[in-house]
Amino acid sequence: MSDNDGKKTLGVRGGPRAGNVKQSFSHGRTKNVVVETKRKRVVVPKPGAGNLAGAGKPAPVGDPSRRPAGISDAEMERRMKALQAAKAREGEDAARREAEEKEREVERQRRRDDAEAKEREEQERIEALKAKEEEDARQRRAAEDAAKQAATPAEPDAARVAPRGGPAPASTPRKQDRDTETKRPAKGKGMGEDHRRTGKLTLNQALSGGEGGRQKSMAAMKRKQERNRQKAMGGTQEREKIIRDVQLPETISVAELAQRMAERVADVVKALMNNDMMVTQNQAIDADTAELIIEEFGHRVVRVSDADVEDVIAKIEDKAEDMLPRPPVITIMGHVDHGKTSLLDAIRDAKVQSGEAGGITQHIGAYQVKTAGGSVLSFLDTPGHAAFTSMRSRGAQVTDIVVLVVAADDAVMPQTIEAINHAKAAKVPMIIAINKIDKPSANPQKVRTDLLQHEIVVEAMSGDVQDVEVSAKTGKGLDELLEAIALQAEILELKANPNRAAEGAVIEAQLDVGRGPVATVLIQKGTLRQGDIFVVGEQYGKVRALINDKGDRVKKAGPSVPVEVLGINGTPSAGDVLNVVDTEAQAREIAEYRANAAKEKRAAAGAAVTLDQLMAQAKESKNVAEMPILVKSDVQGSAEAISQAMEKIGNDEVRVRVLHSGVGAITESDISLAEASGAPVFGFNVRANAPARQSANQKGVEIRYYSVIYDLVDDVKAAASGLLGNEIREKFIGYAKIKEVFKVTGVGNVAGCLVTEGIARRSAGVRLLRDDVVIHEGTLKTLKRFKDEVKEVQSGQECGMAFERYDDVRPNDVIEIFEREEIVRTLE
Numbered sequence: 001m002s003d004n005d006g007k008k009t010l011g012v013r014g015g016p017r018a019g020n021v022k023q024s025f026s027h028g029r030t031k032n033v034v035v036e037t038k039r040k041r042v043v044v045p046k047p048g049a050g051n052l053a054g055a056g057k058p059a060p061v062g063d064p065s066r067r068p069a070g071i072s073d074a075e076m077e078r079r080m081k082a083l084q085a086a087k088a089r090e091g092e093d094a095a096r097r098e099a100e101e102k103e104r105e106v107e108r109q110r111r112r113d114d115a116e117a118k119e120r121e122e123q124e125r126i127e128a129l130k131a132k133e134e135e136d137a138r139q140r141r142a143a144e145d146a147a148k149q150a151a152t153p154a155e156p157d158a159a160r161v162a163p164r165g166g167p168a169p170a171s172t173p174r175k176q177d178r179d180t181e182t183k184r185p186a187k188g189k190g191m192g193e194d195h196r197r198t199g200k201l202t203l204n205q206a207l208s209g210g211e212g213g214r215q216k217s218m219a220a221m222k223r224k225q226e227r228n229r230q231k232a233m234g235g236t237q238e239r240e241k242i243i244r245d246v247q248l249p250e251t252i253s254v255a256e257l258a259q260r261m262a263e264r265v266a267d268v269v270k271a272l273m274n275n276d277m278m279v280t281q282n283q284a285i286d287a288d289t290a291e292l293i294i295e296e297f298g299h300r301v302v303r304v305s306d307a308d309v310e311d312v313i314a315k316i317e318d319k320a321e322d323m324l325p326r327p328p329v330i331t332i333m334g335h336v337d338h339g340k341t342s343l344l345d346a347i348r349d350a351k352v353q354s355g356e357a358g359g360i361t362q363h364i365g366a367y368q369v370k371t372a373g374g375s376v377l378s379f380l381d382t383p384g385h386a387a388f389t390s391m392r393s394r395g396a397q398v399t400d401i402v403v404l405v406v407a408a409d410d411a412v413m414p415q416t417i418e419a420i421n422h423a424k425a426a427k428v429p430m431i432i433a434i435n436k437i438d439k440p441s442a443n444p445q446k447v448r449t450d451l452l453q454h455e456i457v458v459e460a461m462s463g464d465v466q467d468v469e470v471s472a473k474t475g476k477g478l479d480e481l482l483e484a485i486a487l488q489a490e491i492l493e494l495k496a497n498p499n500r501a502a503e504g505a506v507i508e509a510q511l512d513v514g515r516g517p518v519a520t521v522l523i524q525k526g527t528l529r530q531g532d533i534f535v536v537g538e539q540y541g542k543v544r545a546l547i548n549d550k551g552d553r554v555k556k557a558g559p560s561v562p563v564e565v566l567g568i569n570g571t572p573s574a575g576d577v578l579n580v581v582d583t584e585a586q587a588r589e590i591a592e593y594r595a596n597a598a599k600e601k602r603a604a605a606g607a608a609v610t611l612d613q614l615m616a617q618a619k620e621s622k623n624v625a626e627m628p629i630l631v632k633s634d635v636q637g638s639a640e641a642i643s644q645a646m647e648k649i650g651n652d653e654v655r656v657r658v659l660h661s662g663v664g665a666i667t668e669s670d671i672s673l674a675e676a677s678g679a680p681v682f683g684f685n686v687r688a689n690a691p692a693r694q695s696a697n698q699k700g701v702e703i704r705y706y707s708v709i710y711d712l713v714d715d716v717k718a719a720a721s722g723l724l725g726n727e728i729r730e731k732f733i734g735y736a737k738i739k740e741v742f743k744v745t746g747v748g749n750v751a752g753c754l755v756t757e758g759i760a761r762r763s764a765g766v767r768l769l770r771d772d773v774v775i776h777e778g779t780l781k782t783l784k785r786f787k788d789e790v791k792e793v794q795s796g797q798e799c800g801m802a803f804e805r806y807d808d809v810r811p812n813d814v815i816e817i818f819e820r821e822e823i824v825r826t827l828e
Helices: 073-151 175-183 203-208 216-231 254-261 264-275 288-296 305-311 340-348 386-397 412-426 444-452 478-492 584-607 611-623 636-647 668-677 690-699 709-721
Strands: 002-004 007-009 020-022 024-026 033-036 041-044 247-248 251-252 285-288 300-303 329-334 367-371 376-381 403-407 430-435 465-471 503-512 516-525 533-536 538-549 562-568 578-581 625-633 653-662 682-683 703-706 727-744 746-761 765-768 773-785 790-794 798-803 812-823
Touching: 024 412, 033 682, 073 203, 073 216, 073 288, 203 503, 203 812, 247 254, 247 288, 251 254, 251 288, 254 285, 254 288, 254 709, 264 288, 264 340, 285 444, 285 690, 329 340, 329 412, 340 478, 340 798, 367 636, 376 478, 403 444, 403 478, 430 444, 430 478, 430 703, 465 478, 503 636, 503 653, 538 653, 578 765, 625 636, 625 668, 625 709, 636 690, 653 765, 668 682, 668 690, 703 709, 709 727, 727 765, 727 798, 746 773, 765 798, 773 790
Parallel strands: 247 300, 329 376, 329 403, 403 430, 430 465, 625 653, 625 682, 682 703
Antiparallel strands: 002 007, 007 024, 020 033, 033 041, 251 285, 367 376, 503 516, 503 578, 516 562, 533 538, 533 578, 538 562, 727 746, 727 812, 746 790, 746 798, 765 773, 765 812, 773 798
16 A cells, blocks of 8 residues: 555556556545456446445545545544635635736736827827928928029020930939939948847837937937028028137146137147147146137137135225224233233133143133123233244234233343334234232332333333233232223224124144144134134135134134134144135135145245355255254144244254154154154153054154143253263373483384473373474373383473384474363253
């Protein structure tokens, strides 16, 4: 018994005449028994069938004789239910497939209808265009025929009739010619060209009968009609040439020149070749040559220079009715440690001075103060150290009033005099603040007297310069100082136009790790708003954020308002001017022009020397020892001040050369540059990052950190002093006179001498004098007293001397004995 595809087959094998008996059962339904013998095939009714009427019907579930053996009632019922469920699912699937097929057929029919509608519309449009073109051609031919008939005199009708056997009339083409014209290939196609279709055959091509080419546009058809109309009217009309103003810079490429003239590049290249210039479209030509080509093409030349890119910075002339009052800008200046920052702290009620390294100001700061009277004042605090001259100069240039702080217990010092000169050069009024009057040693009258030497006459001495006695420690005189400032500002009548593009001066710039390049800008004109595009020096950017002196973000800053500007692509230089422009492209172009101009200026400054100067520099470089250094600072002003201080260190033998100075942390590139040049790296209020520290340790580069400029300058000066050669001084210790010369075997000539002055030492240097002329300088080979070798011989004693590698000694020669000592030199 075997199971095959759910069917059970029973095989019966008998004797020689017996056949194979197979009985199949399928899902409880018994089929007829088929007996196969060698002679014939007999079909036997299934067992248990009483009559033929019951054949093929399913057996009852409960009838054991009508179902397969081994199948229980429950199993039989389960199979029947499964069969019914399968038939139900098949019916559902068939219904669903039939519905989906109907939907797809509807969608295909809709698409075919849409495509056919579009094709019909396209065909109608093409037929309309063809009909219009044929009508135009017919009208044109009629016009041409009418023109010819009008131009040609009428001929007799007999002339137009050809004689029998003669040639046909000229106006009637022969049939062969008509056939030739019909078979002539279309324009633009060769005689042997294959006109087979290439690519896919679209429905549009099949309906239109085209060859698959692109259809002409309406503009092309209009141009063709215009040409035909002009031809019918008696020839083409030349288009009127447009004369253009062509802007011509110093150099321009051929392609750019053709574009500005609106001419073909090939025509411009041809014109240049006619002028014996073999150039391509990518090559640049000079302005003179380009001017000749422009004039040859009939255009006008407008000469421009590279500096014209800055013309986009509008020079707005402010009208009197647009001017509004603005706060005054006051700069605090004076000598170091005279109390400038402390006085400003007392006015602002802040503690800036306590946060400064070493108790001195090393940055230029900008603050706004609102007085008790409601007026707003903008203060600039400048350093007083000698190295920060440029900072004080910038402070005086952007200020309206200078408050000169002089300590009452001190006198007028060098930086005080320098501040006076800066204020006079900037032509700004001064107010003298005599500070530290609370000290017992204070002498304000001495300060007023000392100022007379510098042409500063205060009001207390019948002058026109206001002076106020103040104390930053106790707060005495601060109100009087603010009143004096307000009075001076009222006299100046300070006004500005806030409703224009902003313009300001960079007070300080730095590279912040988290915020990028940051510039402290004092707005002088207009209003700077968030999102404005600006150019500042050789840098440009877009205002990403504005931060006031209190650390708060603001949306805009008007005249006389100091703010920190974020969004610059690089760190500008202190003193640069900020200008707002319209587009970023203009800002980038101006910045690139300024950077290139500065680069060319530096190159020209280094190259503008004569041959004699080059020889002098080469000779000087051999004799001058250089100490290269790298300086990184927290702000641009400090880096500038340190570089200027380094230039002042040195003399004719030693000098300090700043290889690189910048703002921001010390990086790996700085370490690489320092290693290549053998220079130390000085960090002023900055530190090296982790990769830079690791690289410095591996390469042996020294990094020094400083927070006070005094210490940095002193250390560099001490290091530069080490490059100075020690001074060699000679000290004469004795003289000896030769009495007799003895020749000793193995030694040579030995001079018998008498020490006439001082002392003779074996380790000292000697010179041999003959008639007061030095004929030899060297060292002693031997110094003997009788037969013994001695180290020194006192005055009045006799001894024997022999020179190292020199024997020409004579009686009455004088031996000069001296010692050399080295003296360590330092830079003052």
